[in-house]
Amino acid sequence: MPISRRGLMLVLSSPSGAGKTTISRKLLEWDDDLSISISVTTRPRRPGEVNGRDYIFVDATDFQLRVNRGELLEQAKVFGHYYGTPRAPVEAALADGKDVLFDIDWQGTQQLEANAPRDLVSVFILPPSTRELERRLRARAQDPEDVVAARMAKAADEISHYPEYQYIVLNENVERSVASVRAILEAERLKRERQIGLPDFVKALRQGGE
């Protein structure tokens, strides 16, 4: 009478520049049961980005068609571009006992929370200081100054949504933060309601059959 489990949706949100992308990459390297949800977006591809790996790049018409067909689990508009999460691969993973990582903002998180509250585990990553946040935002040399300014304003807005998240990780040290998110993932997998087959296992245990 084996015990299996339903997968979970791990949301990492943070202001841009708080270290979320690095943490996500390290989590994915470490854990075979975790894969990242690839978003659909109308934003132009940046140098180095690969279609189908970083995003599924589509035009506005294609995006709207997916919305109309109910194929997106959440969607958001950021800096004039649309982003959305394809529903089918997420549902397949969860049913298969695999976890899905979401690198989305508070708008997307609110929609996932509304659509799948029991599967959702939400983590907000805070930068250790404003100075560190600004330093990291400026380190992306390819972005023009007005984009940096807009991102700082968005960061302040994003941070104001931390109370909507279940866990808070202060990213003072990347390795320490990765360990923290790993612990959250390991713990959430042990939640009673995610474990499938417990009633039958326990029944057999009490009857001496296991």
Add this chain to the structure above:
Amino acid sequence: MPISRRGLMLVLSSPSGAGKTTISRKLLEWDDDLSISISVTTRPRRPGEVNGRDYIFVDATDFQLRVNRGELLEQAKVFGHYYGTPRAPVEAALADGKDVLFDIDWQGTQQLEANAPRDLVSVFILPPSTRELERRLRARAQDPEDVVAARMAKAADEISHYPEYQYIVLNENVERSVASVRAILEAERLKRERQIGLPDFVKALRQGGE
């Protein structure tokens, strides 16, 4: 604007013989922020047990006085003996950001849940099989046969209460189970509602003052 945290109450319950005592000992060795709650009991001291370390051994009158004074956070009667948790040391630890481990059964857990639901983290440890459970119960050579039989019956009863717990750990391997409970402890420490000072920290962060 430092972030601190309120301590939590980590309850480990399981049928006797599922490996809980070993797991508790290893957790305590590893973690300086975790101490075990020492219960008051009217049960006779066993060979090797030390008063004030394993239990606070008291007579029935003393126990009743503590109950009357409201000094116990929970109490239970098991095999004709009373067990209870002194309230004062637990409250002092939580306020100081330290965690307290409880090795109690479902009766005690229900009372803690009623008294302090936000501070409580409850973990139920399941034995991997009935055969393994019985083997471990018989391994305590000092116990007479009728005590073993009574403990098997109590084990079946205890197991039926697993749905009242937040986390379930199947103890197939002690080291793996210790790692699991550690992950639960680490994750629960990162829950937003246990972190003190977040609003001020975030306010300073948004204003550029941190």
